[in-house]
Amino acid sequence: DGGITQSPKYLFRKEGQNVTLSCEQNLNHDAMYWYRQDPGQGLRLIYYSQIVNDFQKGDIAEGYSVSREKKESFPLTVTSAQKNPTAFYLCASSDRDYSYEQYFGPGTRLTVT
Amino acid sequence: RKEVEQDPGPFNVPEGATVAFNCTYSNSASQSFFWYRQDCRKEPKLLMSVYSSGNEDGRFTAQLNRASQYISLLIRDSKLSDSATYLCVVNMVIGNQFYFGTGTSLTVIP
Numbered sequence: 268d269g270g271i272t273q274s275p276k277y278l279f280r281k282e283g284q285n286v287t288l289s290c291e292q293n294l295n296h297d298a299m300y301w302y303r304q305d306p307g308q309g310l311r312l313i314y315y316s317q318i319v320n321d322f323q324k325g326d327i328a329e330g331y332s333v334s335r336e337k338k339e340s341f342p343l344t345v346t347s348a349q350k351n352p353t354a355f356y357l358c359a360s361s362d363r364d365y366s367y368e369q370y371f372g373p374g375t376r377l378t379v380t
Numbered sequence: 381r382k383e384v385e386q387d388p389g390p391f392n393v394p395e396g397a398t399v400a401f402n403c404t405y406s407n408s409a410s411q412s413f414f415w416y417r418q419d420c421r422k423e424p425k426l427l428m429s430v431y432s433s434g435n436e437d438g439r440f441t442a443q444l445n446r447a448s449q450y451i452s453l454l455i456r457d458s459k460l461s462d463s464a465t466y467l468c469v470v471n472m473v474i475g476n477q478f479y480f481g482t483g484t485s486l487t488v489i490p
Contacts, residue, residue, distance in 0.1 A: 298476050300478070308482065309467075309480050309481060309482035309483060310424070310467075310480045312477070312478075315476075315477065317476055325477075355421075357423055357424070359478075361476065361478075363476050367412045367471050367476070368414065368426055368429060369414075369426070369469070369471075369478050370426065371423040371424050371425070372423060373422070373423050374422070374423050376421075
């Protein structure tokens with residue numbers, strides 16, 4: 268089955284630690300995205316990548332970093348510089364050459380204490 | 381001004397009712413439009429794309445009005461399972477960025 272996987276589903280970290288969230292897709296999509304969702308709020312774009320080895324900052328990139336070394340993978344690192352890292356993190360991908368529809372992974376719920 | 385604006389609701393409707401959600405977008409260059417459904421503590425899932433001519437999928441009808449820059453979603457014969465948050469999404473194509481509304485909450489009551 269084609270789709271997007273994110274791991275882990277729940278993640279707990281102590282303040283001051285960096286943490287990397289995994290996102291893998293086998294949909295052969297060029298574009299991948301990371302969003303953050305806080306309770307009762309909409310999705311906010313952190314980073315996006317239209318092609319391998321290239322990525323752009325979204326609206327709230329401060330305190331985050333990404334890499335795009337493979338088409339299938341777009342990991343997100345939440346650094347200790349991120350002031351309020353506790354949130355629901357969603358990875359998505361889209362096929363810009365066909366439908367532009369965006370598909371989401373199941374999300375990672377990060378709690379930092 | 382937000383790129384996409386939605387009435388957050390909540391909408392509480394009885395089973396069998398018809399309910400409509402509207403969404404406005406600010407950038408006239410927007411080219412692709414979608415409705416997503418998000419259940420509590422889950423990821424958004426594509427409900428339907430919205431085409432210029434309007435489109436229907438079972439009990440769901442989506443409309444696009446480019447002149448007024450709004451998108452609508454009509455749900456007929458509401459089911460308990462329709463309870464969720466509905467997100468309006470717009471894609472600019474150039475830059476391939478997606479802009480999300482904050483969502484409209486729907487609860488269907490028995």
